[in-house]
Amino acid sequence: MANLGDYLLVSGLLFTIGFAGVMLRRNIIIIFMSLELMLNAANLSLVAFSRYRVGTDGFPNYNAQVFVFFIITVAAAEVAVGLAIIVALYRARQTTHVEDISSLKF
Amino acid sequence: MSSLLPWSVLLLPLISAAGIVLITRRWPAISAFVSVGSAVIGFACSCAIFVSPPAATAEFTWIDLRPLLYVPLGLILDDLSKMMLLLVTGVGALIHIYSLGYMRDDAGKSRYFASLSLFMFSMLGIVLANNFVMMFIFWELVGLSSYLLIGHWFERDSAAEAAKKAFLTNRIGDFGFMLGILMIWASTGSVLFQEVASQMGRITAHPGYLSVAALLIFCGAVGKSAQFPLHVWLPDAMEGPTPISALIHAATMVAAGVYMLVRVAFLVQASPQALTVIAWIGTITAVMAGLIATQQNDIKRILAYSTLSQLGYMVMAVGLASGEAAMFHLFTHAFFKALLFLGAGAIIVMLHHEQNIWKMGGLARKLRVTFFTFLIGTLALIGCPPFSGFFSKDAILALAFEKNTAIFALALFTAFLTAFYMLRLVLVVFFGKPRSENAEHGKEAPFVMTGPLLVLAVPAFLAGFGFFARTFLHVPHAEGAGHLVPILATGAMLVGVALAVLLYRKRESDPIDFAIFRRRFYLDEFYAWLIGITQELLAKIAAFFDRWIIDAGGVGGASGATWGVGSLLRFLQVGNLQAYAFLFGLGIVGLIYFTVFG
Numbered sequence: 001m002a003n004l005g006d007y008l009l010v011s012g013l014l015f016t017i018g019f020a021g022v023m024l025r026r027n028i029i030i031i032f033m034s035l036e037l038m039l040n041a042a043n044l045s046l047v048a049f050s051r052y053r054v055g056t057d058g059f060p061n062y063n064a065q066v067f068v069f070f071i072i073t074v075a076a077a078e079v080a081v082g083l084a085i086i087v088a089l090y091r092a093r094q095t096t097h098v099e100d101i102s103s104l105k106f
Numbered sequence: 107m108s109s110l111l112p113w114s115v116l117l118l119p120l121i122s123a124a125g126i127v128l129i130t131r132r133w134p135a136i137s138a139f140v141s142v143g144s145a146v147i148g149f150a151c152s153c154a155i156f157v158s159p160p161a162a163t164a165e166f167t168w169i170d171l172r173p174l175l176y177v178p179l180g181l182i183l184d185d186l187s188k189m190m191l192l193l194v195t196g197v198g199a200l201i202h203i204y205s206l207g208y209m210r211d212d213a214g215k216s217r218y219f220a221s222l223s224l225f226m227f228s229m230l231g232i233v234l235a236n237n238f239v240m241m242f243i244f245w246e247l248v249g250l251s252s253y254l255l256i257g258h259w260f261e262r263d264s265a266a267e268a269a270k271k272a273f274l275t276n277r278i279g280d281f282g283f284m285l286g287i288l289m290i291w292a293s294t295g296s297v298l299f300q301e302v303a304s305q306m307g308r309i310t311a312h313p314g315y316l317s318v319a320a321l322l323i324f325c326g327a328v329g330k331s332a333q334f335p336l337h338v339w340l341p342d343a344m345e346g347p348t349p350i351s352a353l354i355h356a357a358t359m360v361a362a363g364v365y366m367l368v369r370v371a372f373l374v375q376a377s378p379q380a381l382t383v384i385a386w387i388g389t390i391t392a393v394m395a396g397l398i399a400t401q402q403n404d405i406k407r408i409l410a411y412s413t414l415s416q417l418g419y420m421v422m423a424v425g426l427a428s429g430e431a432a433m434f435h436l437f438t439h440a441f442f443k444a445l446l447f448l449g450a451g452a453i454i455v456m457l458h459h460e461q462n463i464w465k466m467g468g469l470a471r472k473l474r475v476t477f478f479t480f481l482i483g484t485l486a487l488i489g490c491p492p493f494s495g496f497f498s499k500d501a502i503l504a505l506a507f508e509k510n511t512a513i514f515a516l517a518l519f520t521a522f523l524t525a526f527y528m529l530r531l532v533l534v535v536f537f538g539k540p541r542s543e544n545a546e547h548g549k550e551a552p553f554v555m556t557g558p559l560l561v562l563a564v565p566a567f568l569a570g571f572g573f574f575a576r577t578f579l580h581v582p583h584a585e586g587a588g589h590l591v592p593i594l595a596t597g598a599m600l601v602g603v604a605l606a607v608l609l610y611r612k613r614e615s616d617p618i619d620f621a622i623f624r625r626r627f628y629l630d631e632f633y634a635w636l637i638g639i640t641q642e643l644l645a646k647i648a649a650f651f652d653r654w655i656i657d658a659g660g661v662g663g664a665s666g667a668t669w670g671v672g673s674l675l676r677f678l679q680v681g682n683l684q685a686y687a688f689l690f691g692l693g694i695v696g697l698i699y700f701t702v703f704g
Contacts, residue, residue, distance in 0.1 A: 019691070023684050031683075098683040105681025 007048035014041035028086055028096045032079075039075055043068045112163050112181045115151045115191065116230050118144045123223035126216055134215035138206055141219035145202040145226060149195040156188050169239075177297060182236035186433065189578045190233040190365055193437060197357035197444050198226050200558040204448055205349045207554035208455060218258055218347070225251035229358045233365065238287045238297040241366065245283065245326065248362060249276045252354055256346040268345040275339040279329015286322030289315070290373070303372045310376050320373055320380035323366075324387075331363025331417050334391040338630055340414055344406040348451030351406055355413045356443035361436050364420045368429035375427050385425025389516050392418025394627065396523030400530070401624040403616070404461045405450050408531050412487060413443055415520060422517065423502045426509050430580050431501045437579060438494035442486035442566040448559055449480035452551040453535065457544040463534045464615060466545045470536035473550050477536050479559040484532050486566045488525040488599050491592070497570030501581070504591045518598050525602025533610045541614065 014037055021034025050064035090096055122144035130136040165180035202222065209218050228251050231244030250273075257269030291297050293315065294305040309316045327333065332340035340360065344351055354360065367374060367384070374380055395414035402408045416439050423432035453469065453476060454461055470477045486493040489500070499521065506514035540546040550556065568574045575581050609617055622628070678689070 022687055101683070102681030105679060 004048055004052040007051075008045055011041045011045035011048065014038075014044065026097050026099055028089070028098060031098070032082055032086065036075065036079070039071065043071055046071075110164060111151055111155055111158075112183060112191075112234060115148050115155065115195070116181070116227065116234055118148050118151075119223040119226035119230065123220045123227060126220040126223065131216045131220075134219075137216040137219045138209075141223045142199075142202045142206060144223060145195065145199040148226070148230075149192075149199040152188075152191045152195040155183065156192050160184075165236075173295070175291070175295075175297070177237060177239045179240060180236040180298075181234040182299065183234070185579065186365075186368060187233050189433070189437065190361075191230070192578065193361075193440050194226070194229055194233060194358055197440055197562075198229075198353060200561055201349050201353045201357075201444065201448070204352075204451070204555055204558040205347075207552050208349050208451055209347060212347075214258060218255075221251055221254040221258070222350075222353075225255060225353070225358070227251075229362065232362050236299060238290065238299070238302075241369075242280075242284060242287060245280060245330070245362070245366075248330070248359055249273055249280065252276075252343070252359055255350045255354065256343045258347055258350070259345070262345070265345040268339075268342040272339040272343045275336050276329045279325050279327070279336050282322045282325025283327075283329070286319050286325065289319040289322060293319070299369065306372060306376060309373075313377065313379075316373075317377040317379040320377045321383060323370060323373065324380065324384055327363030327367050327421070328387065329363070330366075331360045331421065332391075332414055333363070333387050333417065333421055334394060335629070337391060337395065337414050338633060341407050341410040344404070344410050348406065348447060348454055351410070352444045352447030352451065355410060356447055357440035360413060360417055361440060364417065364424065364432055364436050367421070367424045368433055371424070371429040374424065381425050381427055383425070385422050385510065385513060388418045388421030388423070388425050389513050390418070391415070392422060392520040393516050393523070394418075396520045396527070398627065399527040400523060401616075401618075401620050403463055405453065405463050405466075405531065405535065406447075406461055408463070408527060409443070409446055409450055412446075412524065412528065415524060416443070416487070418520070419499065419502050419517065422513060423505060426502075426505050426513070428502075428505050431498070431505050433579055434501055434575065434581055435498040437575065438486065438498040438566075438569040441562055441569050442483045442493075442495060445479060445483040445559060445562040445566045446487065448555070448562065449476050449483060452476045452555050452559065453480075455555070456549060456551055457542075460542065460544050463531060465542040466535045466540070467538045467542075468536070468540040468545060475550060475556045475559065479556075479563040480536070481532065482563045482566050484528045486570075488528050488602070489521055489595060490599060491596060492570070493567055494565070494570030496592075496595075497572075497575070497581075500592050500595055503595050507591050518594060521595055522598040522602040525599040526606045529603050529606030530610050533606060534613070538612050538614075 018034045018036075018038030018041060021037065022031050025031055025034065046064045046068050050062060051060050053061045053064075055061060086096065089101070093101065095101070119141075122140050125140055126137040130140060160183060163181040163183060165178050167176075168179045169175060169177040202219075205218070205222065209215055212218060225248065228244050228247035232241055232248060235241035235244055253269045253273040256272050257266050259265045260269070287297065290302055290309070293309050293312075294302050296302055296305060309319065329336050340355060343354065346354070374384065392415045395411045395418060399408050399411035399415065402411060416435065420432045420435050420439070423429075423435065453466065453473060456473060456476075457466065460466065482493070486495040489496040503514065503517055503521070506517050565574075572581055625631070680686075
């Protein structure tokens with residue numbers, strides 16, 4: 001049986017992979033996916049905390065799990081908006097590489 | 107209703123001025139009529155006030171911050187102000203009538219009469235004010251209206267400059283006056299003449315403070331009464347129309363300073379140091395103006411310097427602690443000096459605005475009335491017995507003889523100078539051969555101008571006699587001087603007359619030439635130089651402050667700081683998304699660190 005530490009380890013790994021993706025990749029879509037990965041790493045740790053925090057009545061604390069539902073909902077909306085922006089950006093610039101998008105440099 | 111009569115005297119000229127400016131401006135004849143009417147009615151009301159028994163006047167509260175400050179709008183009606191009221195409205199009314207003739211064809215006739223009425227209003231305000239604040243306001247109003255009148259012919263640069271000079275010079279004195287009022291208010295807590303007089307104990311406890319306050323008040327009189335060293339505006343003020351010279355420089359504006367000093371005599375006389383300074387300032391002015399007058403060639407300027415000299419006498423009398431002698435001389439002087447100025451005006455108009463005495467000559471036969479009245483004025487001015495000036499000047503000389511021999515000697519010398527320059531003027535203008543085209547064809551002025559001359563000639567002759575003068579004011583009694591002073595004064599006068607006759611009889615040009623007197627002791631040049639360097643210095647300081655403190659420090663500093671910070675911060679603007687994300691992450695880490703461990 002996996003304990004809380006294992007879950008947190010996986011969550012940390014996922015977050016690190018996501019962060020590395022955001023930092024190192026050049027394609028906006030990949031960066032976007034990495035962002036989602038980080039988000040879900042956080043979700044995983046929230047669920048794990050919820051599962052392992054059992055109250056005196058023998059039930060786990062479901063607040064965190066409800067919270068995760070909210071995050072998933074908001075993330076879905078965010079993805080819709082984000083992808084739309086990326087599509088618009090591609091139409092304008094014919095590229096999805098962050099290095100090519102630097103108009104706001106001084 | 108008698109309590110409202112003084113108010114109506116005060117407000118009539120104001121109503122007239124407002125009416126002219128607002129309504130009758132386009133019809134000069136009506137404006138002149140309104141203004142002259144207000145002056146004549148004012149004189150009639152003043153006569154009624156003079157003969158009626160003292161009655162309380164209506165008083166209005168203006169500023170009421172008791173116990174800190176209480177300023178009513180109230181009038182004072184004692185013997186002093188009643189006499190001045192009569193003098194100002196009387197001489198004023200005559201000058202209004204005379205102006206009808208003098209300004210007949212002037213383009214700015216309405217403006218002239220509006221300013222004249224405003225001037226009368228301000229002057230009456232000074233005379234009637236029962237507190238320092240009110241007096242100061244009217245004091246400033248006199249400054250303003252004299253500015254308007256002196257600069258009446260503002261198209262001429264010299265007139266505009268003279269008006270400016272008069273106003274600014276007066277302002278210097280007025281500033282001292284204001285400080286003096288503040289000092290008195292600070293120590294007694296009141297600005298009413300009566301209350302200050304009853305609270306004098308609070309100031310006399312500090313003699314130094316009292317002297318400074320009295321001298322600051324005197325500053326106001328120095329400006330208005332054109333005493334040394336602020337006398338420079340008065341001769342230049344002759345640029346105004348001649349009736350204005352007569353009004354401002356004989357009976358009213360310059361007399362205001364002396365009147366004010368007599369009004370606050372309780373204050374001035376409490377400080378011996380201040381009295382000494384005042385007496386000497388008066389003496390210096392009298393002698394200096396007399397010396398300058400001997401070498402002037404403009405008929406009005408000679409009279410202007412003689413005014414200065416006579417004002418010096420009055421201030422001298424105030425300084426010798428006799429307000430009565432000062433007021434006596436002011437009273438007689440108002441008549442004969444107005445007479446002389448109006449006579450000079452008649453000459454000037456008939457000679458097509460020629461003012462140089464060396465271009466006149468032989469006018470005695472052509473302008474008979476003018477000559478006759480001018481002669482009476484001259485004899486009164488030089489103190490020839492039994493003309494009015496003799497008595498009033500004698501009163502001051504006797505006073506000086508009792509109190510201070512040095513001042514007496516100088517006053518006597520001034521009497522000699524007065525006789526000398528006035529006889530020079532009369533001889534050159536009225537005798538000898540005509541020395542210009544205009545002088546040959548001169549003819550007598552119309553009756554509207556000679557009428558006031560004749561009327562003024564009567565008091566100019568009579569005003570000195572006890573029976574006449576005592577009706578209006580307290581005539582001072584000279585004790586102990588005996589017959590010595592009148593004999594000495596008459597002697598000095600006769601020497602002056604003899605010398606003038608000797609030097610100037612049948613002359614074509616001036617036989618003597620003292621550049622220092624002709625150039626007025628170079629005081630104007632000195633002031634120009636002084637103001638020049640002061641202004642230069644101030645301008646340099648201001649320029650330095652502007653360039654280095656405001657420009658470099660304030661404006662330059664703000665813009666430089668913005669630029670510098672901006673150019674540093676823009677290195678962070680690399681245009682790389684990941685760099686931003688990284689910095690963002692760092693920021694989050696920092697935030698968490700401070701939240702958890704901070």
